[in-house]
Amino acid sequence: MRHVLSVLVENKSGVLSRVAGLISRRGFNIESLSVGPTEDPTMSRITITMEADDIAYEQITKQLHKLISVHKITDLTQTAAIERELVLFKVHVVPEKRNEVIEIANIFRGNVVDVGKTSLTIEITGSEDKLKGIEDLLRAYGIKEIIRTGLIAMSRGSKVS
Amino acid sequence: MIIDNEYEKANNLGPYTEKQGTTMTGAQAIIASLEAEGVDTVFGYPGGQAIKIYDALYDSKKIKHILSRHEQGSTHEADGYARATGKTGVVIVTSGPGATNTVTGIATAYMDSVPMVVITGQVPRSIIGTDAFQESDIVGITMPVVKHSYLLQDINELTNTFREAFYIANSGRPGPVLIDVPSDLCGMEMVFDYPADVQLPSYKPTVKGNARQIRQAVDMIKSAKRPVLYVGGGIIASHSEDELLAVAEALQIPVVTTLMAKGAFPASNPLNLGHVGMHGSYYANHAVTNADLLIAIGARFSDRVTGKLADFAPDAKVIHVDIDPAEIGKNRLPQIPVVGDAKVVLEGMKDLIEQDGDFQPITGEWLTQINEWRDDHPFYSPGVATENGTISPEGALDLLSEMLDPADSIVTTEVGQHQMWAAQHIDRDIPRTFLSSGGLGTMGFGFPAAIGAKVGCPGKEVVCVAGDGSFQMNIQEMTTASYYGINVKVLILNNSRLGMVHQWQNLFYDERYSETILPDLPDFVKVAQAYGWQAERVEKPEDLEGAFKRLLEADKPALLDMRIDPTENVFPMVPAGAPLSDMFGYIKVGPNGELIDERKEEK
Numbered sequence: 001m002r003h004v005l006s007v008l009v010e011n012k013s014g015v016l017s018r019v020a021g022l023i024s025r026r027g028f029n030i031e032s033l034s035v036g037p038t039e040d041p042t043m044s045r046i047t048i049t050m051e052a053d054d055i056a057y058e059q060i061t062k063q064l065h066k067l068i069s070v071h072k073i074t075d076l077t078q079t080a081a082i083e084r085e086l087v088l089f090k091v092h093v094v095p096e097k098r099n100e101v102i103e104i105a106n107i108f109r110g111n112v113v114d115v116g117k118t119s120l121t122i123e124i125t126g127s128e129d130k131l132k133g134i135e136d137l138l139r140a141y142g143i144k145e146i147i148r149t150g151l152i153a154m155s156r157g158s159k160v161s
Numbered sequence: 162m163i164i165d166n167e168y169e170k171a172n173n174l175g176p177y178t179e180k181q182g183t184t185m186t187g188a189q190a191i192i193a194s195l196e197a198e199g200v201d202t203v204f205g206y207p208g209g210q211a212i213k214i215y216d217a218l219y220d221s222k223k224i225k226h227i228l229s230r231h232e233q234g235s236t237h238e239a240d241g242y243a244r245a246t247g248k249t250g251v252v253i254v255t256s257g258p259g260a261t262n263t264v265t266g267i268a269t270a271y272m273d274s275v276p277m278v279v280i281t282g283q284v285p286r287s288i289i290g291t292d293a294f295q296e297s298d299i300v301g302i303t304m305p306v307v308k309h310s311y312l313l314q315d316i317n318e319l320t321n322t323f324r325e326a327f328y329i330a331n332s333g334r335p336g337p338v339l340i341d342v343p344s345d346l347c348g349m350e351m352v353f354d355y356p357a358d359v360q361l362p363s364y365k366p367t368v369k370g371n372a373r374q375i376r377q378a379v380d381m382i383k384s385a386k387r388p389v390l391y392v393g394g395g396i397i398a399s400h401s402e403d404e405l406l407a408v409a410e411a412l413q414i415p416v417v418t419t420l421m422a423k424g425a426f427p428a429s430n431p432l433n434l435g436h437v438g439m440h441g442s443y444y445a446n447h448a449v450t451n452a453d454l455l456i457a458i459g460a461r462f463s464d465r466v467t468g469k470l471a472d473f474a475p476d477a478k479v480i481h482v483d484i485d486p487a488e489i490g491k492n493r494l495p496q497i498p499v500v501g502d503a504k505v506v507l508e509g510m511k512d513l514i515e516q517d518g519d520f521q522p523i524t525g526e527w528l529t530q531i532n533e534w535r536d537d538h539p540f541y542s543p544g545v546a547t548e549n550g551t552i553s554p555e556g557a558l559d560l561l562s563e564m565l566d567p568a569d570s571i572v573t574t575e576v577g578q579h580q581m582w583a584a585q586h587i588d589r590d591i592p593r594t595f596l597s598s599g600g601l602g603t604m605g606f607g608f609p610a611a612i613g614a615k616v617g618c619p620g621k622e623v624v625c626v627a628g629d630g631s632f633q634m635n636i637q638e639m640t641t642a643s644y645y646g647i648n649v650k651v652l653i654l655n656n657s658r659l660g661m662v663h664q665w666q667n668l669f670y671d672e673r674y675s676e677t678i679l680p681d682l683p684d685f686v687k688v689a690q691a692y693g694w695q696a697e698r699v700e701k702p703e704d705l706e707g708a709f710k711r712l713l714e715a716d717k718p719a720l721l722d723m724r725i726d727p728t729e730n731v732f733p734m735v736p737a738g739a740p741l742s743d744m745f746g747y748i749k750v751g752p753n754g755e756l757i758d759e760r761k762e763e764k
Contacts, residue, residue, distance in 0.1 A: 018304060
């Protein structure tokens with residue numbers, strides 16, 4: 001099962017490596033990871049997406065809790081949450097096809113952020129499903145490069161994680 | 162361990178030392194921090210980036226330093242000191258190779274949950290990351306094997322860091338903490354201000370078990386017909402041996418111990434079935450296999466205990482008590498999980514049992530069955546001589562066990578066949594008297610650990626039971642023992658083999674003895690004498706008792722090179738990955754009381 005973990009950690013050097021190292025050492029694979037400071041500059045938030053069954057997931061969160069630098073772990077797959085990821089696509093586009101591709105970007109509420117002689121760069125934010133949808137369409141033209149930020153997620157409503 | 166300000170005030174510790182508020186260098190503050198934590202002994206080895214710390218140590222009247230001959234020796238010495246005393250072991254080494262030499266010792270302590278603080282010198286902050294001379298990223302290297310670690314970046318964080326490090330190392334589930342100190346910080350001036358407390362919002366070990374779960378556990382235990390207490394090192398770490406004894410006796414529950422828990426329950430108590438697992442007793446393994454309830458306390462269902470996990474205590478419900486929530490459900494899902502300190506939880510159980518009043522234990526039949534197993538399948542011991550006239554390792558260790566006062570002696574082991582024989586044949590009645598590398602299985606641990614144990618408990622007889630392979634891994638520490646007059650005794654079970662691997666090759670690898678037959682080198686007696694030790698060799702069973710006497714009575718470090726038959730194997734045994742019920746090579750008592758040794762046929 002896919003899990004999105006929101007891990008609140010001390011904003012100190014080496015903490016990311018403790019968290020990532022522990023997960024890989026215990027035999028789990030991180031699908032995506034993003035990290036940045038929070039509203040409190042002494043704390044950072046690491047959002048981790050990973051596949052794990054229930055027993056493995058329980059073990060990995062318990063092990064993460066043991067790290068002194070980890071303050072709080074929230075499983076955002078268990079609660080209503082907004083998930084977002086930003087992706088940049090550099091698409092192979094000859095001038096005759098530009099409008100077609102811009103049309104696709106517009107439908108997905110993407111922005112064209114750069115144009116080259118034979119390329120268009122599209123910036124798009126959204127959930128995994130939406131990003132998968134546009135990626136499939138753009139593949140028909142030829143994708144030169146994809147860069148993703150990794151998923152971030154936040155629980156809905158007034159609750160904080 | 163909780164920081165006790167009243168105690169610190171009364172003993173001039175913590176923020177109440179005479180150094181509080183004075184101006185000093187970072188290096189002096191490190192020593193002052195150790196003094197504030199009540200440290201009186203440190204183990205270590207100086208070097209370029211640790212010079213300033215050693216310079217400050219030179220002035221300390223409170224701290225005794227034990228200089229090893231290799232940093233690995235220092236870490237095992239600090240570890241042995243910690244295991245024997247319950248206090249936090251402290252190590253100081255330099256950067257680079259000094260630091261990397263501590264890795265095995267740190268990993269050993271981590272696997273066995275031993276409280277330790279390791280201080281490593283580091284190159285100055287300005288050249289960190291430049292591949293400077295004797296630079297190594299020791300925080301990165303040790304990350305998987307420490308409870309926590311620090312790279313000190315700011316002189317203002319020095320005292321907080323030390324306070325936290327000692328608190329973390331010896332609270333909750335104990336473990337090693339590393340502090341990496343760039344040498345430029347050691348030269349900076351600061352006002353020494355040792356904090357009264359720690360601020361660790363993310364670290365709050367659950368000590369008190371959930372009352373409802375403890376109630377349920379007691380009810381489940383009382384209604385079990387075939388319960389077994391399966392106890393681990395957590396009993397020793399939490400000092401809960403008295404509570405364990407009270408609960409086991411009140412409800413008449415047999416006890417099996419892990420290697421780490423040897424001594425947590427008296428060997429002399431009839432409820433003690435000895436240790437469980439790969440080389441455990443027939444009756445301990447059969448009790449667990451046939452149990453209807455397993456009460457695991459401070460134990461972690463390690464593969465050397467369980468054998469094939471799916472067949473471990475297959476019919477038993479499980480109550481699992483541990484201070485580390487990650488251990489609960491890691492290998493075996495319990496019916497009743499209790500997160501808490503073993504002492505507090507066992508006290509809670511004991512109180513409930515007392516409150517409940519009248520209770521007739523219903524384990525009579527079960528204990529009768531277990532005693533039959535015990536009578537029918539004891540550990541093999543032919544006395545000191547084998548039928549071939551060689552010294553029997555089992556019989557020799559039985560004899561050693563008899564000659565040692567269980568209350569006044571500590572036995573350490575290296576790792577291998579001798580370790581398992583020692584676990585089977587040396588009786589221990591109280592905690593902290595059997596020190597062995599259980600989790601990591603570190604050859605080279607036992608001898609320096611004996612030195613550390615003797616430093617911590619100078620009044621106790623300390624004997625290291627070693628193999629000829631293991632002993633050579635830290636043989637250089639013989640200097641440490643001679644120089645400081647640390648009166649340890651080493652008994653080498655010398656079979657000129659890497660015995661345990663040799664045994665596996667004998668049983669499972671068609672007798673293909675790849676790299677396990679050692680030359681009869683060195684001459685351990687001459688080596689020991691060269692280090693200033695008393696030493697002798699014993700080859701005949703009839704000479705053994707006298708040799709043991711001379712070993713134990715020596716008023717300086719002494720070594721006995723005891724020759725045993727290289728074909729001796731440790732039995733009984735459960736093959737790796739097999740269920741405990743697949744145990745083989747055990748002894749049967751025949752109809753006329755004769756011992757039937759099936760060990761050889763069952764190869």
